[in-house]
Amino acid sequence: MDQLLQTIKDGISMGSLYALIALGYTMVYGILKFINFAHSDVVVLGAWLSLVMADTTTRALGGAGAAGAPWWLGGAVLVTAMVACGLIGFTIERLAYKPLRGSPRLNVLITAIGVSLFLQNTGQLRAVFGTNPRSIPPLIHDATLLTVGQVNFKLLDLIGFGTAVALMIGLDYLVFHTKLGRAMRAVSHNRVTASLMGIPVDRVISFTFVTGAMLAAAGGFLWALKYETIKQPADSSWVLLGLKAFVAAVVGGIGNVRGAMLGGMAIGLLENFGSAYLSSSMKDVYVFALLIVVLLVRPGGILGKAVVEKV
Numbered sequence: 446m447d448q449l450l451q452t453i454k455d456g457i458s459m460g461s462l463y464a465l466i467a468l469g470y471t472m473v474y475g476i477l478k479f480i481n482f483a484h485s486d487v488v489v490l491g492a493w494l495s496l497v498m499a500d501t502t503t504r505a506l507g508g509a510g511a512a513g514a515p516w517w518l519g520g521a522v523l524v525t526a527m528v529a530c531g532l533i534g535f536t537i538e539r540l541a542y543k544p545l546r547g548s549p550r551l552n553v554l555i556t557a558i559g560v561s562l563f564l565q566n567t568g569q570l571r572a573v574f575g576t577n578p579r580s581i582p583p584l585i586h587d588a589t590l591l592t593v594g595q596v597n598f599k600l601l602d603l604i605g606f607g608t609a610v611a612l613m614i615g616l617d618y619l620v621f622h623t624k625l626g627r628a629m630r631a632v633s634h635n636r637v638t639a640s641l642m643g644i645p646v647d648r649v650i651s652f653t654f655v656t657g658a659m660l661a662a663a664g665g666f667l668w669a670l671k672y673e674t675i676k677q678p679a680d681s682s683w684v685l686l687g688l689k690a691f692v693a694a695v696v697g698g699i700g701n702v703r704g705a706m707l708g709g710m711a712i713g714l715l716e717n718f719g720s721a722y723l724s725s726s727m728k729d730v731y732v733f734a735l736l737i738v739v740l741l742v743r744p745g746g747i748l749g750k751a752v753v754e755k756v
Contacts, residue, residue: 447594452721460713461609465664466690467705469657475633475700476653482557485687486564487658489678491665493574495526496581503582519584523666527659534658568678576677581669605667613706692736698749
């Protein structure tokens with residue numbers, strides 16, 4: 446029972462991070478119908494920017510540890526990282542993707558890969574982040590809130606899960622219950638018709654990129670807070686994290702916000718249950734096996750809908 450409870454806890458914690466990152470993929474695809482492969486690199490930027498800001502702030506405060514860190518420091522670092530990555534996302538969209546808006550999708554795909562490589566190699570520079578792994582300073586004292594059997598539920602688990610869920614609920618409300626969300630759904634359905642109805646398509650697309658980048662930054666911050674050690678920007682583990690989040694978006698239904706949430710949770714639980722009860726060395730295999738099964742059985746994803754083209 447302890448192992449089962451521990452596995453569920455770890456699966457939900459990991460799944461919420463996958464879902465948060467997957468939302469960026471699914472939002473951009475829903476609007477522009479292309480995969481932004483640079484999205485995972487924005488997650489890396491979010492993690493490293495969080496580290497730099499946390500390190501700078503704690504030094505300015507006299508190098509206080511988690512016990513002496515101000516209660517507001519973690520929230521301030523999160524908001525600052527989200528704003529910084531939002532500006533980066535806006536810049537990427539304006540400089541790299543907007544000029545190609547009417548071009549074939551292959552051109553945009555190649556550009557996305559180029560942007561990804563640019564961000565990775567720029568982050569490797571010594572003047573930026575460098576190539577050595579670093580650990581984020583403790584921002585929160587990770588106290589144990591509850592113990593069930595031998596399973597400890599800690600404050601960081603609650604903060605990570607609560608932040609991810611709050612951001613996902615906020616995005617869901619934005620998309621389905623606001624005027625701006627209605628404009629986003631209209632642009633997703635038909636950009637030309639939306640523009641004829643007076644919707645500022647360029648602003649909506651830019652807002653989508655900014656929102657996706659801010660969610661990616663939140664995912665990077667929570668990842669750094671949970672796992673502490675942050676690897677170099679071009680490390681293969683970041684690529685794998687981005688691929689798993691993309692799988693979560695596809696499994697849930699690419700282009701569907703609620704599907705991305707469901708897919709992230711499903712991937713996180715499957716990965717942890719497979720590692721706990723089958724083989725930990727094959728945890729990545731379980732994720733991509735689920736992708737193959739879903740594509741064979743339900744190509745549109747769990748909550749996705751088949752697109753019917755009239756001839």
